[in-house]
Amino acid sequence: MRARRLAVVLGLASLVSAGCDTLRARHRAGEGVEFYKKGDFQNAAWKFEQASKLDPAIDAIHLNLGFTYLQLYTASPKSKQGHDAGGQAVQSFEEYLRRSPGSAVARNYLVQTFVDTNRYDDAVAFFKPEIERPAPSLEAIATLAQIAAKTNRFDQALAWYERRIQISPTDADGPHNLGVILWDHLHNHLDVVGPARIALADRGIAALRKAIELRPHAADGYTYLNLVYRERATAALDDAARALDLAEADKNMKTALEMVKAGGGAKPVEGTKK
Numbered sequence: 626m627r628a629r630r631l632a633v634v635l636g637l638a639s640l641v642s643a644g645c646d647t648l649r650a651r652h653r654a655g656e657g658v659e660f661y662k663k664g665d666f667q668n669a670a671w672k673f674e675q676a677s678k679l680d681p682a683i684d685a686i687h688l689n690l691g692f693t694y695l696q697l698y699t700a701s702p703k704s705k706q707g708h709d710a711g712g713q714a715v716q717s718f719e720e721y722l723r724r725s726p727g728s729a730v731a732r733n734y735l736v737q738t739f740v741d742t743n744r745y746d747d748a749v750a751f752f753k754p755e756i757e758r759p760a761p762s763l764e765a766i767a768t769l770a771q772i773a774a775k776t777n778r779f780d781q782a783l784a785w786y787e788r789r790i791q792i793s794p795t796d797a798d799g800p801h802n803l804g805v806i807l808w809d810h811l812h813n814h815l816d817v818v819g820p821a822r823i824a825l826a827d828r829g830i831a832a833l834r835k836a837i838e839l840r841p842h843a844a845d846g847y848t849y850l851n852l853v854y855r856e857r858a859t860a861a862l863d864d865a866a867r868a869l870d871l872a873e874a875d876k877n878m879k880t881a882l883e884m885v886k887a888g889g890g891a892k893p894v895e896g897t898k899k
Contacts (some may be wrong), residue, residue, distance in 0.1 A: 647724040650680035657689060670713075671715035684724045688731055691717035695738055702742075711742030719751060736768055740775045748772045761792055767802070774806055782806055797840035804833035804849055811856040819860055847881035850874075 657672030662824045667741050677686045695712035701707035718735035723727060739748040752782060755765035770785035786806060790799035807829030811817060817825065837846040854874035861867035 641737050650676045650683060650686075652682065653679060654686055654689070657693070661689070661693055661696075666700070669693045670697060670710075683723060686722065687721040688728075690714075691721060691731070691734060691738070695734070697743070698738075698742055708742075711738065711744065712747075714738050715742065715744060715747055736772065739772050743776050745772060745776045745778055745781070763789055763793055763796075766792070767798075770802070770806075771859055774809075779806075779810055795839060797836045797846075798841075799836075800832040800839070801836035801846060801849070804829045804836060804846075804853065807832065808853045808856060811853070815859075821862035823857060826853050826860070829853040830857070842884070844881040844884040847877045847884065851877040851880050851881065 640712060653672050653676035657669045657676060660666070660669035660672060670690065672691060673690045675687055676683065677690065680686075691714050694710045694717060697710035698707045698714055702711070715735065715738055718731050718738060721731045722735065725731065735751070736748070739745065739751075752762075752765040752769055755762040756769070766785055766789045770782050770789065773779075773782035773785060783803070783806070786799065786803040788798075790803065793799055807825055811825055811829070813823060830850065833846055833850045833853065837843075837850070851874045854870045854877065858867045858870035858874065859869060
């Protein structure tokens with residue numbers, strides 16, 4: 626499915642020459658498109674590389690190389706060839722973005738490639754100029770947090786979410802997203818137990834309460850607060866403590882449902898009562 630979708634993008638990508646463009650470069654790129662459509666990604670990459678050497682000023686070739694190398698990575702992600710193809714996909718998307726910095730398509734594919742190929746350090750290097758400028762990009766920081774989370778770097782993800790909160794303390798999205806990732810981690814890591822689980826849950830509860838303080842009329846804050854309390858309840862030391870956590874969960878779930886009925890947000894997810 627992905628290959629078919631990318632083939633359409635490749636077919637539409639502009640190969641109009643600029644500067645020192647040559648007919649040979651356009652011809653090689655056209656051959657690359659045909660190989661890609663046939664699923665022959667190795668030869669497609671070879672043709673696009675030839676086209677790039679003939680005329681590196683054709684921006685679309687770098688985008689097409691990114692798509693093609695991503696397919697080669699997907700075909701064999703654990704092999705050396707796949708690993709190298711993943712790196713070449715990253716380089717190709719980065720090169721295209723240097724030439725066309727406003728391309729949302731290329732940026733989205735680059736971010737997904739960082740995740741798919743587990744290249745967190747490359748992602749940090751790419752976004753470094755945006756996060757080290759006098760006014761750091763909140764979008765870049767949030768993206769790095771997401772990449773860290775999706776590549777199983779939980780501590781780094783937390784650090785990026787905390788940094789986002791420090792930079793923009795009055796933005797409810799910061800603490801809300803921190804609370805959500807803490808809930809997600811607890812929900813998917815039942816091996817986190819006892820005091821460690823309670824500590825993470827309390828951190829999530831504090832973040833979500835801050836988000837609610839900043840955005841009191843949104844149901845989703847109460848929804849996730851309910852969910853975090855349910856995760857906390859699984860680590861309770863006794864029935865009384867567990868009952869208290871579940872009572873808090875129910876209270877917040879009730880608030881969320883009432884707000885939805887009143888038009889305060891999307892229908893909340895109740896989660897599994899423990």
